[in-house]
Amino acid sequence: MQGLMEQLSAFIPPITHQVFLALAIFVIACSLLVALARNLFHSALGLVGALFGIAAVFALLEAEFVAVVQVLVYVGAISTLITFAIMLTRGMMYGRTSGTNRQLLASVMAAGTFFAVVLGIVFNVEWPQADPTAPIGSGAQIIPTLGLLFVNDYLVAFELLALLLLVALSGALLLARDRNK
Amino acid sequence: MDTLQLVPLEWYLGLAAFVFSAGLYTALARRNAIAVLMGIELMLNAVNINLIGFWRYSTTMAALAGQVFVVFVIAIAAAEAAVGLALIISVYRNRKTVNLDDLDLLRG
Numbered sequence: 001m002q003g004l005m006e007q008l009s010a011f012i013p014p015i016t017h018q019v020f021l022a023l024a025i026f027v028i029a030c031s032l033l034v035a036l037a038r039n040l041f042h043s044a045l046g047l048v049g050a051l052f053g054i055a056a057v058f059a060l061l062e063a064e065f066v067a068v069v070q071v072l073v074y075v076g077a078i079s080t081l082i083t084f085a086i087m088l089t090r091g092m093m094y095g096r097t098s099g100t101n102r103q104l105l106a107s108v109m110a111a112g113t114f115f116a117v118v119l120g121i122v123f124n125v126e127w128p129q130a131d132p133t134a135p136i137g138s139g140a141q142i143i144p145t146l147g148l149l150f151v152n153d154y155l156v157a158f159e160l161l162a163l164l165l166l167v168a169l170s171g172a173l174l175l176a177r178d179r180n181k
Numbered sequence: 182m183d184t185l186q187l188v189p190l191e192w193y194l195g196l197a198a199f200v201f202s203a204g205l206y207t208a209l210a211r212r213n214a215i216a217v218l219m220g221i222e223l224m225l226n227a228v229n230i231n232l233i234g235f236w237r238y239s240t241t242m243a244a245l246a247g248q249v250f251v252v253f254v255i256a257i258a259a260a261e262a263a264v265g266l267a268l269i270i271s272v273y274r275n276r277k278t279v280n281l282d283d284l285d286l287l288r289g
Contacts, residue, residue: 016187016188017188020188020192024192024196027196027200028196028199028200028203031199031200031203031204031223032203034203034204034207034219034220034223035203035204035206035207035210035220040213040215040216043207043216043219044219047219047222047223050200050223050226051222051226054200054226054229054230057193057196057230057233058229058230058233060188061193061233061234061236061237062237063233063236063237063247063248063251065248065252066229066233066248066251066252066255069252069255070229070255073255073256073258073259074222074226074255074258077259078222078258078259078262081262081263081266082215082218082219082222082262082266084266085215085266085269085270086215088270088273089215089269089270089273089279099212100210100211100212101210101211101212101281101282102282103209103210104210106209107205107206107209107210108206108210110205110206110209111202111203111205111206111209112202114198114201114202114205115198115199115201115202118194118198118201118202119195119198122191122194122195122198123191123195127190127191127238128239128240142245142248145245146245146248146249146252149245149249150249150252154249157253161253161256161257164256164257164260165256165259165260168260168261168263168264169260169263171264171267172263172264172266172267173267175264175267175268175270175271176266176267176270176271178274
């Protein structure tokens with residue numbers, strides 16, 4: 001019985017592989033929904049799913065902080081913005097669809113060629129890799145280190161980013177304001 | 182199971198390539214401006230998968246550069262989405278459409 005179980009387990013992929021495959025199928029299905037759904041609201045729902053799945057991929061790669069930021073910023077804020085924009089511009093929820101433009105064939109070819117070329121590169125290049133089983137330290141060490149990096153090594157970029165966000169959000173307010181009132 | 186076997190790096194890169202291609206198609210082929218923005222968000226996310234994947238499998242993981250870059254990308258994407266959607270709402274208010282084929286004011 002023991003031997004049979006071991007023989008069987010040789011055919012079952014390890015648990016991390018199973019988790020990755022499930023996540024990958026989910027993300028791929030959601031991004032296909034974004035690209036192909038004719039109803040714009042379905043596209044937005046697919047985008048939320050894809051962003052959630054990508055957050056889970058980050059967690060699988062042991063980047064917990066980034067996964068949380070992804071959920072907060074993308075799933076929380078950007079999807080809400082997009083949903084509001086869809087509802088403010090026409091009643092697209094009532095089956096009003098948005099199709100494709102005249103570049104459909106060229107777009108399919110461009111995206112397909114890009115995918116094929118990148119896939120060829122990915123599986124033919126020998127990527128320099130560290131031992132992936134090496135421990136990366138607990139999240140309790142990573143997040144303080146990340147915080148210190150932002151105020152030491154990356155201080156200028158961090159402050160510029162704050163300025164960029166301020167300018168972009170004021171600009172967005174100014175653009176979206178109704179001038180006739 | 183003796184050790185926790187990690188997924189090969191190539192799988193993550195392949196997933197990111199697919200998500201990027203889907204975003205590229207969305208940005209190029211869709212007629213609605215909001216759909217184009219959604220495609221751009223997908224492409225940015227694909228790049229983030231690559232950055233985190235390379236960080237996890239790199240020899241200089243302790244430097245955390247991959248995670249720092251991803252946080253920057255997410256913040257800039259948020260700014261881009263805010264400005265882009267404000268532009269779309271402004272265009273809609275003036276032209277009553279967000280159909281990109283109809284927005285040809287600059288055509289000579």
